[in-house]
Amino acid sequence: MNDAVNEPSSGYSDIDIMRIMDLIPHRYPFLLVDKVVQVDPNVGCIGIKNVTINEPFFAGHFPQRPVMPGVLIIESMAQTAGCLVVATLGPESEGKLVYFMTVDNARFRRPVVPGECMKVHVKKLRNRGNVWKFEGQAKVNGLLVAEATYSAMILDH
Structure with missing residues (x-):
């Protein structure tokens, strides 16, 4: 997965926050892809998460040295994958729920702090029915x- 932003082959480009809220059911304060x-x-x-000091989790994690919780970085990956699923399956899948089944080989290399722009690169590895791996x-x-x-697992709400 490279950092280059190529023109998408599908006609999808620059999906803004309002459209993301059509695609996935998450809302503030738990919507983690901008x-x-x-x-x-x-x-x-590739999704973008602009990390700001206004995020509610920074009040407690950690007040003297704010760091984005690793589990929320993983959640941002999952929400970005949810956008990929809808782009793949089409409009009838908009708003479906995406439930984690497994998280493997999670590695955190350095902290993410307020003021940073996090690019989330997601690659589909495979899917069988309503179970997808990324x-x-x-x-x-x-x-x-x-x-x-x-x-x-992708389910109707």
């Missing part, structure tokens, strides 16, 4: 900050 800048249906996508990487300024392999 924009999708690349989508290649059935292959992968590889995710989070990068800040092109440097890997976190990575994981995870699977999810």
